[in-house]
Amino acid sequence: MIQVEQTPNPNSLKFLSQKILSKVGTEEFKKSNLNNIKIPFVKEMLNFSGVELILISDNFLTVKKEKNASWDSLKPMIISQLNDYFEKTEDPILIENKKEKSDNNETITKIKDVLDTKVRPAVARDGGDIKFKSFEDGVVKVELQGACSGCPSSIMTLKQGVQNLLKHYVKEVNSVEAI
Secondary structure, eight states, rough: EEEEEEEETTTEEEEESSSSBBBBOEEEEEEEGGGGOHHHHHHHTTTSSSSSEEOOSSSSEEEEEEETTTTTHHHHHHHHHHHHHHHHOOSSBOOOOOOOOOOOOOOHHHHHIIIIIIHHHHHHHHTTEEEEEETTEEEEEEEETTTTTTTTHHIIIIIIIIHHHHHHHTTTOEEEOEE
């Protein structure tokens, strides 16, 4: 059973599944990188006319459409694709074991902890994700993904929400920027 939720971004919808979609955390896939994508399910979804990107998380998938595409035609195709996938297999879509490089920097560890425990659950509710990219000279650089990518309210969320949280919990942080 797939449930569909609106996101703050009118060009993105969140598709919730009772099945596990990812065993490796959250990953974003863009149509512009189609040639580098090896996962058949992802390639098929990105080949749908009007689909710009998909974000796969533990139990949901967010689809961002092109501005001129219609949810009336895309939504049933996406639901059908998910249902068809799980009729054929019980395996999650993302199962590959990826090793993340470990950070020895205590400040970066604190930043990632705040992002994982306080920020990520909130943006996941809206069908998105936030990825830590770097920390240098007091500036945290993050990448907004899924519904958060290109959302009209994402800059406000970033500055008033994420930046304030990180500055509160990690004294070394001065500002947060999206890349």
